[in-house]
Amino acid sequence: MTVLLRLSAGPIGWAVAFCLIYGLHGVGCAHGWDRIELPGGDAQRIVLAAAWLACLAATLALALYLSRDRSTPLGRAVLATGWTGFAATLVTFVPLLAVPTCV
Numbered sequence: 706m707t708v709l710l711r712l713s714a715g716p717i718g719w720a721v722a723f724c725l726i727y728g729l730h731g732v733g734c735a736h737g738w739d740r741i742e743l744p745g746g747d748a749q750r751i752v753l754a755a756a757w758l759a760c761l762a763a764t765l766a767l768a769l770y771l772s773r774d775r776s777t778p779l780g781r782a783v784l785a786t787g788w789t790g791f792a793a794t795l796v797t798f799v800p801l802l803a804v805p806t807c808v
Contacts, residue, residue: 715790722760
């Protein structure tokens, strides 16, 4: 069970980030956060960017934690899935910075 959890920890981290940011996006659009102007941009974009950065930090910490044991093939597989979760979190949410958040 522990092996399966370690192997899926990276993708689970990405999935948690996706659900959190997707949920915040829906709440922000429903409550008009995109129309609230703040220094640095609208409130919607700032909240989503802050959530993305927090998720990046969490998945990076998870990947570093999973990198401890590289001596076995299973340890290398855990390492790969951990970094895959971080990379997926990094790439998936880049459009938050460039495209309109609510249409």
